[in-house]
Amino acid sequence: MSIDPTPGGLSPxxxxxxxRGARKTFGAVVALASGSVQLRAGEINALVGENGAGKSTMVKILAGVHQPDSGEFLFDGHPIVFRTPAESKAAGVSVIYQEPTLFPDLTVAENIFVGRQPTSRLGFIDRAKMRADARALFARLGVPIDPDRVAEGxxxxxxxxxxxxxxxxxxAKVLIMDEPTAALSGVEVERLFGVARALRDRGSAIMFISHRFDEVFGLSDRITVMRDGAFISEHATGDVTTAEIVRAMVGRDVDQLFPKQEAxxxxxxxxxxxxxxQGVFHDVSFEVRAGEIVGLAGLVGAGRTEVARALFGIDRYDAGSVTVNGKPLARRDPMAAITAGIGFVPEDRRKQGLVMDMSVSRNTTLTLRRTLSRFGLVSxxxxxxxAADWSQRLQVKTGSxxxxxxxLSGGNQQKVVLAKWLATDPTFLIVDEPTRGIDVGxxxxxxxxxxxxxxxxIAVLMISSELPEVLGMADRVLVMHEGRLTATLDRADATAERVMHAATGSDAADLTEATQAAPAASPTNPTTPPTATAEATR
Structure with missing residues (x-):
């Protein structure tokens, strides 16, 4: 059901x-063309759209970071413009970002009440009351956190x-949750969602932003879709399918989210x-063949990224060996790995894959400095x-x-990281969480x-916490549990149940029983309802 963004649509x-119709420009760049959203008491509204759709700009307007150039902004039915984040908070709007910014040296209670600590009659900070109030807040949320714990760690x-x-x-009357689950495990996600539902049931208006459709459909009451800086549609969550939301987001059908071709x-x-x-991973053995995509799955902390970093030479390993095309690869030497034909797209593109202040051109060619230089000077x-050649090949969208x-948007940043390594003409490519934080298109x-x-x-080792991605793209699936390989599954045998049993360390009898009892999961259907198996690999 598509709903006009005017009062009286989904809820009475x-x-x-x-x-309504908010517009925001930065010079010649139109960041928000016509942004519209409604947040109602006792509802969770999921805001979805591709990277660059205008979601972040809208959040910053609601948070008082930016002010709209035009359009209507209403709070409790009255026109308003937040000139500063302080004004937004004072009105009752709070934003929970993907990476919170607490004061690490302060206690939990001090972080909650910083700048507004309760005081005694003599004007001193009443620490006992501050701790008691913090405990009461956590009891209300149903989460046992020690108020006296220092925030660091x-x-x-x-x-x-x-x-x-x-x-x-x-x-706060309005809570905005901007990609809050990107760095959380499945258990942590469920705890956060429990808190969000409890707040909704007590009358809070919540906006939830996520690229993960199982989360969107599992948590929200309604879904607002944006595309190219503009409002597209609003839907009651129970009245729409994932395919319809994807079509609204990208303006076209995405028939195959996992376009796996035979190689x-x-x-x-x-x-x-x-x-x-020692203490990280143990006795890990596998091979990756030319033309093969090997998926490396497992729970958070299983040691997948650590194995990849050791293989590439970033981190040390105590025993074992790596050979590339039959030749031994030197330890702790990333340059030797690059020379041998290995490329490594890291998990955190912003901190490990790119130099954010450098140009698109310079980032794309960082791995080509030797070939582009003469007498030590880069042409x-x-x-x-x-850079232009690789940007064209990967369709990187940038003004210059x-x-x-x-x-750039997160998706285009990821393409630049891929371009940087593909420019080295690798025979083996490691991609760690290749689609984390990017939109469905x-x-x-x-x-x-x-x-x-x-x-x-090209041989590809793909590490992913998204189980549908692993099942949809891999020719073989390797599963890790607590630093050890626990299963190697061919594509035809890889099901969500098999992968999850191996990832949780279940024994063979449990695996056989579960596999016989449950139907095989389809890797080509990423639109299935949320399940425990989909969540647990995060």
Missing amino acids: TAPVLEL LSIADQQIIEIAKAISLD RIGEPVVTVEGLTR ARREREA QELAVAT TKSEVHRLISDLAGRG
Whole structure:
């Protein structure tokens, strides 16, 4: 059901917060063309759209970071414009970001009440009351966090709960959750969702932003779709399918989220034997053949990324060996790995894959400095030509190759990281969480690119916490549990149940029983309802 973004659509209650036709430009760049959203008390509204759809700009307007150039902004039915984040908070709007920013040296209670600590009659901070109030907030949320605990070292999940507690202490009417689950495990996600549902049931208006459709459909009451900076449609969650939401987001049907093409599997390119690092991973052995996509699955903390980093030479390992095309690969030497034909797309593109202040052109050609230079000087012309060539091949959307890569959307940043490594002409490519934090349309493009690479004979090791991605793209699936390989499954045998039993360390009898009792999961259907198996690999 598509709903006009005017009062009286999905719910009989008037919106607590409403944005109508908001426009925001930065110079010649139109960041938001016509943004509209309604947030109502006692509802969770999921805001979805591709990277670059205008979601972040809309959040910043609601948070008082930016002010709209035009359009209507209503709070409790009255026109308003937040000039600063402080005004937004004072009105009752709180934003929970993907990476909270607590003061690490302060206690949990001090972080909640920073700048507004309760005081005694003599004007001193009443620490006992502050701790008691913090305990009451966590009891209300149903989460046992010690108010006296120093914030440094807390998990992202606990930090987000603290931010929510702070919002409740401020009597926030509106809670905006911007990609809050990206760095959380399945258990942490469920805990966060439990808190969000409890707040909704107590009358809070919640906006939830996520690229993960199982989360969107599992949590929200309604879904608002944006595309190209504009409002497209609003739907009651129970009245719409994932396919319809995807079509609204991208303006076209994404028939195949996992466009896996058949490729001829050749000889082993990389062979790993007995790779061990004490306390991290143990006796890991596998091979990846030419034209093959090998998926590496497992729960958070299973050691997948650590194995990849050791293989590439970033981290040490204590025992074992790596050979590339039959030749031993030196330990702790990334340059030797690159020379041997290995490329590594890391999990965190912003911190490990890109230099955010550098241009798109410079980032794309970072791995080509030797070939683009003469007498130690890099040819700017050759650099621009090489970068433009790879940007065209991967369809990187940018106004100029000289813009800082930080100005690109997450999906286009990921393409730049891929371009940087493909420019080295690798025979073996490691991709760690290749589609994390990017929209569904770009996910399909990245999947198609990975499949094309395998079709050209490149061996691919794909690490992913998205189980449908692993099942949809891999020719073989390796599963890790607590630093050990627990299963190797061919594509035809890889089901969600088999992978999850191996990832949780279940014994063979349990695996056989579960596999016989449950139907095989379909890797080509990413639109199935949320399940425990889909969540647990995060």
